[in-house]
Amino acid sequence: MPKKGFSEKNIENVKEGPGVYKFFNPRDSLTYVGKTNNLQERLLQHLNEGDIPNVRKFEVKHTESTREAERMEKNIIQRSKPIHNEQQ
DSSP: OOOEESSHHHHHTSOOSSEEEEEEOTTOOEEEEEEESOHHHHHHHHHHHTOSTTOOEEEEEEOSSHHHHHHHHHHHHHHHOOGGGTTO
């Protein structure tokens, strides 16, 4: 899925279900990767809580299961080392 602006309108177009999401800053650098069993719900939580700073865009990848999402998240974090995933 192409990157979209981080807004409630764009999040509402994301299908519910398990998957991985990526956050990008204004320079288009990957800053955070997460997994969830409900992409739309989790993205809205991040938007409302403002817990990841400087999110300009996001990207999602739907998966068949949360287990698949966990594996995918782990692999992306190991490869990309996003700044807000460093503590993991």
